[in-house]
Amino acid sequence: MKSASLRTLLILAGLVAVNLLSAFVFFRLDLTQEKRYTLSSATQTLLADLPDAIHVDVYLTGDLPPAFKRLETAVRETLDEFQARAGKTVTYRFIDPSAITNADEKNKFIETLQKRGLTPTNLFASEGGKRTEKLIFPGAIVSYRGKETPVLLLKGNKTASKEDQLNQSYEGVEFQLASAIRKLTQTEGKRRSVGLLYGHTQVPPSRFADLLASVQQNYDLYFIDMTKPGPIAGLDVVLVPKPDKPFSEDELFKLDQFVVNGGRALFFVDGQRVDSVSNEGTYAQPLSLNLDDLFFRWGVRVNRDIVKDYYCAPIPLNVGNLGDKPNIQLVPWRFYPLLNNFGSSGNPIVRNLDALLGRFISTLDTVRSVGIRKTPLLMTSPYTKILKTPALISYNEARQQPDPRTYNDGARIIGCLLEGKFQSMFANRILPGDPRAAGFRSDGVESRVLVCSDGDLVVNDVDYKRNTPYPLGYDRFTRNTFANKDFALNAIDYLIDPNGVISARTRTVTLRPLDKIRVDANRTGWQVLNLLGPLALVGLVGGVWQFARRRKYGR
Numbered sequence: 320m321k322s323a324s325l326r327t328l329l330i331l332a333g334l335v336a337v338n339l340l341s342a343f344v345f346f347r348l349d350l351t352q353e354k355r356y357t358l359s360s361a362t363q364t365l366l367a368d369l370p371d372a373i374h375v376d377v378y379l380t381g382d383l384p385p386a387f388k389r390l391e392t393a394v395r396e397t398l399d400e401f402q403a404r405a406g407k408t409v410t411y412r413f414i415d416p417s418a419i420t421n422a423d424e425k426n427k428f429i430e431t432l433q434k435r436g437l438t439p440t441n442l443f444a445s446e447g448g449k450r451t452e453k454l455i456f457p458g459a460i461v462s463y464r465g466k467e468t469p470v471l472l473l474k475g476n477k478t479a480s481k482e483d484q485l486n487q488s489y490e491g492v493e494f495q496l497a498s499a500i501r502k503l504t505q506t507e508g509k510r511r512s513v514g515l516l517y518g519h520t521q522v523p524p525s526r527f528a529d530l531l532a533s534v535q536q537n538y539d540l541y542f543i544d545m546t547k548p549g550p551i552a553g554l555d556v557v558l559v560p561k562p563d564k565p566f567s568e569d570e571l572f573k574l575d576q577f578v579v580n581g582g583r584a585l586f587f588v589d590g591q592r593v594d595s596v597s598n599e600g601t602y603a604q605p606l607s608l609n610l611d612d613l614f615f616r617w618g619v620r621v622n623r624d625i626v627k628d629y630y631c632a633p634i635p636l637n638v639g640n641l642g643d644k645p646n647i648q649l650v651p652w653r654f655y656p657l658l659n660n661f662g663s664s665g666n667p668i669v670r671n672l673d674a675l676l677g678r679f680i681s682t683l684d685t686v687r688s689v690g691i692r693k694t695p696l697l698m699t700s701p702y703t704k705i706l707k708t709p710a711l712i713s714y715n716e717a718r719q720q721p722d723p724r725t726y727n728d729g730a731r732i733i734g735c736l737l738e739g740k741f742q743s744m745f746a747n748r749i750l751p752g753d754p755r756a757a758g759f760r761s762d763g764v765e766s767r768v769l770v771c772s773d774g775d776l777v778v779n780d781v782d783y784k785r786n787t788p789y790p791l792g793y794d795r796f797t798r799n800t801f802a803n804k805d806f807a808l809n810a811i812d813y814l815i816d817p818n819g820v821i822s823a824r825t826r827t828v829t830l831r832p833l834d835k836i837r838v839d840a841n842r843t844g845w846q847v848l849n850l851l852g853p854l855a856l857v858g859l860v861g862g863v864w865q866f867a868r869r870r871k872y873g874r
Contacts, residue, residue, distance in 0.1 A: 359823045362497045366405040378456035381415035386485045393489045436469030463503040470499045487671040494823040513538045514554040519562035528788040529779045545570045551577040559586045561774025565609040579763035583814035589774045590621045590681030591708045600713030616744040618688030628656030629702035629726045650717045662695030667824035668809045673802035678775035683732040690739045697734030702726040734771040767814045
């Protein structure tokens with residue numbers, strides 16, 4: 320009896336000690352294989368440095384299908400982890416819009432959510448032989464000091480299956496919420512800087528409006544005037560969108576030295592120029608930007624060609640007359656490829672990314688460059704036809720049925736990430752008496768450059784009737800929004816800091832579905848096992864315990 324009492328006291332003392340220790344020492348154990356409950360280091364740092372309270376209203380809750388319930392659970396668990404790291408600084412609540420019984424109030428509430436930036440999704444199901452429809456909001460509103468930003472939780476590649484797309488959304492929950500918090504809490508002086516190179520494009524500013532507005536939400540944006548003397552300095556990233564005028568030798572020197580000294584650069588350039596297209600046709604002419612030697616030194620080459628891709632977006636064309644009126648229909652336009660082939664799907668820039676919309680794209684080749692790691696990110700589909708410029712482009716071609724056998728040039732690179740220590744193009748060319756010799760550097764430090772051979776990837780359309788820009792990636796013909804903006808913003812994030820919040824996009828959660836055929840065939844057996852198995856196990860443990868006690872104390 321004394322030993323039993325002593326054992327009981329020791330157990331109680333141990334429990335008290337553990338509770339006292341937990342009050343002063345914080346730790347959590349994640350025993351899952353994918354570490355799905357472990358936040359990235361950047362997210363933990365972000366939460367630890369929150370200057371004020373963050374509140375999150377999540378509207379994904381209520382009577383949902385199992386797959387959406389799993390996504391809701393992921394959001395709840397992620398917010399619980401946020402609270403565990405940030406304490407009372409982070410609060411949240413789940414709100415079910417469908418729980419509002421008054422029809423007028425419900426409609427007003429839904430309208431308010433849409434005005435605040437949340438996009439609804441229709442769910443269809445069959446109940447009692449009838450098809451039912453339900454409107455849900457797979458999103459959240461993050462609030463901070465009177466400001467708020469919407470968060471879309473249903474992300475992923477739309478060409479994937481519903482299960483895979485929801486799993487991709489599950490994997491992206493931390494990144495979406497952490498990005499929203501970062502956007503709201505960044506203070507002046509701590510924001511990173513992005514420089515926009517202007518003066519080399521004839522594209523009007525309204526065509527870059529959405530990209531620049533999105534960049535300014537996370538970064539300080541500066542405009543670079545390359546005609547001014549002096550180097551490019553004080554910037555984290557230089558953005559070069561759709562140039563159509565050649566770069567001078569002095570401007571190349573500035574770009575070269577910026578990258579060699581550790582600056583990062585993002586290029587969206589064309590290998591050809593297409594001014595306008597008519598039914599009869601026009602020619603895509605080769606475009607020389609005088610960047611060839613610089614890119615070659617870095618390890619890539621933009622080719623003077625144009626891609627026709629069998630996997631493409633449609634455009635409206637008059638295919639004939641319908642009575643006395645023209646018959647306008649959407650027909651595939653092979654010069655507007657949909658880029659849904661990602662060379663390195665594990666890279667955080669393109670992981671779980673939706674398709675991008677390209678327009679009159681050229682191809683990229685990689686060449687040998689010592690010390691530079693090359694990662695293809697954007698690629699065409701395998702069914703392409705490459706035309707060397709000058710090449711005839713005519714709307715009449717869209718009316719013809721193409722022969723798939725002629726689209727046999729394979730998948731080609733459109734965007735390539737370059738990482739490493741860049742060597743100067745001007746090494747052994749700068750003489751001692753050259754004014755540029757002061758501060759010249761031939762051997763580089765670690766840096767990153769991303770080159771894309773389509774300038775239109777970052778050009779948005781404009782609604783000229785309302786004089787307002789469309790969102791970047793929005794196709795006004797199909798009314799689909801492609802992932803052009805996500806790609807550009809992810810690229811800037813990664814170029815600035817690959818270990819920052821963008822690293823949360825590398826999270827992997829493996830789907831482990833049950834074998835549906837075996838489940839259906841043995842449904843009754845599994846149900847009986849799940850019902851009676853726990854009871855039998857409890858009874859077995861109790862019986863063994865009683866038997867052991869009788870043997871011990873029955874003597």
